[in-house]
Amino acid sequence: MTLTADPAILVLEDGTRHRGRAYGARGTTLGEVVFATGMTGYQETLTDPSYAGQIVLQTAPHIGNTGMNDEDPESRRIWVAGYIVRDPSRVVSNWRADTSLDAALVADGIVGISGVDTRAVTRHIRSAGSMRGGIFSGADAALDPQEQLRQVREAPQMAGLNLSAQVSVADAVMVPARGERVGSVALIDLGIKQASIENLASRGFDVHVLPHDATYEQLAALGVDAVFYSNGPGDPAAADDQVALLRRVLDDRIPFFGICFGNQLLGRALGFGTYKLPFGHRGINQPVLDKATGRVEITAHNHGFAVDAPREGITDSPNGYGRVEVSHIGLNDNVVEGLRALDIPAFSVQYHPEAAGGPHDANHLFDRFADMVRTHREDAH
Template identity: 75%
Template sequence: MTEPTTARPADQAVLVLEDGTRYEGRAYGARGRTLGEAVFATGMTGYQETLTDPSYAGQIVLMTAPHIGNTGMNDEDTESARIWVAGYIVRDPSRVVSNFRAKRSLDDDLESAGVVGIAGIDTRAVTRHIRSAGAMRAGIFSGADASLTAGEQLELVLGGAAMAGQNLSGTVSTTEPYTLPATGDRVGSVAVLDLGVKTSTLNFLAERGFDVHVLPQTASIEDVRALAPDALFFSNGPGDPSASDRHVELLRASLRDGLPYFGICFGNQLLGRALGFSTYKLPFGHRGINQPVLDVATGRVEITAHNHGFAVDAPIGEVSESAQGFGRVEVSHYDLNDNVVEGLNCLDIPAFSVQYHPESAAGPHDANYLFDRFRDLVIASKENGK
């Protein structure tokens, strides 16, 4: 049952979008002010994975599912060491926590992490507005900042940075390299460029028999070569791929070295750029765990988890020639909702990528086989090199 919208002054909060649209509700999580890009996520579960996904850095995330928080927060389902969202929007936060693994409430973790949120607003109306007008800069104001005038709040929102053109990899990446040993039958080693990598990604790679060498986003081609890895992996991450020229050059050098490559999400966009394609910003992006994607090779439709606001501009249904001299390339997957490119496959070099998240911990797991495909690619590449 929705609680009354009348709030005590100390609990008032307001969501302000850059076009001047305002939604009044009540404070949730930490009190204060936060700025970021307002986006919506359509998953009915998995809010803990969403909150701790580094790809959401700089974004105020609205959950379209109306009731959030009933399973609380635990210590097993986090995708990184902290909550990354810039702000959080829910309609009806759960008043109780009911799960045997719960250690804390969602509200407790938001408050301790300093994440400013808002509850009690019509999230369906906000979602429809963003779908119509596009993702945009926004701010949540509560506590003392709720007393600012509407004009002052809007001025602060308009002074915030737009997501286009931002390189956020340095914000979320590890600062020091580290290694996870293989937990399955060892097949080799993989260098992982951490652009905002999720814990489950590293675990899945280790389970496929890889010693996983995680490198900070500042790594150079010399750093990669010093490891003598059997393969290279670029992770998911936040920001605009057009602002990551250094990572593109690192990838091109690795592809010329003949390293097998697998990229997820941001790693897909960077492969597209390395091959010579451009990228562009989607109107409101894909975020959630229910996106239908067609695997062109098999005709199989996968229900997949997404979190991206940018996409690769590549032709669907034809084989292209890489403008950077890497041979033939095809779009391997595309979204059935809007025909957005969701995967690339190189036909003349050992490299492929997908835009969605096959490591999705909250589900679905339709695309988990891609880690097996990567393992097979590395094994075949090693055999062909002998």
Template identity: 80%
Template structure:
């Protein structure tokens, strides 16, 4: 049974907007960028996605928590959201796989939340005004002077300019064995990688080496990888120049590369393209994307507040000398770049999440496409024993 109190809480946005509700999860003060997620299911995967670090997540679905939380579906080792906003939390947990209630999980990880507010009104406001800093105040903090609450919100750091990779990355390398026939070692730079991504890569025959975000090109070469992967993660890609420089070394070495989400933005910057902050981002599991290669429209899972700035039609030359590039995927709601493909080097990326737990699975084929790229590259240019610069 979920614990419910009528203890007061308030959500304060940086433009002075206030929404009074009830404390949910841990009590206290939390600050972050307020964003909305449109999925009706998969809240456990959302909460444990490291890409949400630094963000207060608002669920647009009104009823949250009915399936509880379990030990099998987390995408990482903890809940990462800075805060949580729901309208109607479920009073009971009604799923045989549940180990605890959502409320208990929030308390255990110290996540301050708020319930009982008009989440539709907040979502419409953010859609008009854009994502903004906010704060949830409950417990003793709920009694703070409104001017003091607003001051705290406005003094919180904006998402633009933040490098958050260190907060979510592993500190030492971790290895997951390949499932079935081993294709080779895969270097995964952990910028906030999800467990579903690791599982999908291992299922394609990769021995997955998850490396800390501080890994250098020498660290990557040391495992003699057949390819390199950059994961999803939080923060501003413009604040990750060190990761971009490592990636340029990977591209120069001819190693096949695949990037997801943050990895897509960093590939764009490595190729010489710019990135920019979206007004309110894409977050949810119901986003339509066009795969220009096949002409197929896919329903996909998204979590990004930044995007790559690139021409949508035709080929263009990489400003940093990596040959021809094309935008491979386009978001159909607002024509945002959702994928890049290099035509003269073995590298591609997508902005959304083909691992997509808890779904949809329309884009899961991209892991097969990556495996095929690695096999084709190795066949065209056989690797020399002990020389990790050859793909």
């Protein structure tokens, strides 16, 4: 691969400008600039629908040396709004690679920039908070600086955005259980990764992947044993329809497991609020305390919002679902990383236990979900 000499400029909404080289597709892209701390797993990051609407900056300096392959994507395409790297690999050095990262970005129309001091941009975002930005590459790099800044400042804020419709499946899909069958689960696709589907199927669930706007009547017609809310992009405060659906699930005491966006929506359904984090958690090295066991797990994250719930003790659900406790705490900043209902069969975590990419410390949560479904069925009989 020959790296381009075409110019590119990263413009932040506070007027900060960083010059670099075009990487991926040429043109203009706008979005919320966020940083991801993983040193590996960039293919899983790029194909994670949770990153829709976001320009992702990789803090690891050297990106692309393993290329891209046809086995590891977590969804049907690359979803990031844009991509920022310091030193893109000049060659692909992995036997599994089917194409280069640069070629994959071009194929999906993802505008990127390389040759940027990513450490300086990361430190700026950590101080000032996540902000809107734009990458202008190729001919667009020559646009008037004030015009570039105007476009960035007129881009939509992430707060208030409901992006699930952009990333969800259009039609229902069923993935059959593998091994001993536990039951069936309705998976509401708010931006699901393939690894979550595989983890549920391997635990004995027939997985009904449903669109973001699935109704309670559709769930009832399927006769599912449980409901799962996936990760996904956008502001949980803008997902009223999914919260209303979840409340009906909780009313009927159908076992529920939510991850990431699903954790935030469980928080809302229980009656708690959500808020936007200054710069969010993104990467595969986030330490989380499991309060029940005292164990610290290293986990994969991608979220810019969090649940506002009491971190200590047991709280009554403001919406009448009984007792609730915060089950997990982020050790970097004390953010709520999990919820557990004590009087109904429901729990959630803010991180990604399917570990795509990332560590496998939290993979056991899928076993916990299967055990909860078995126990609920036995109690019902």
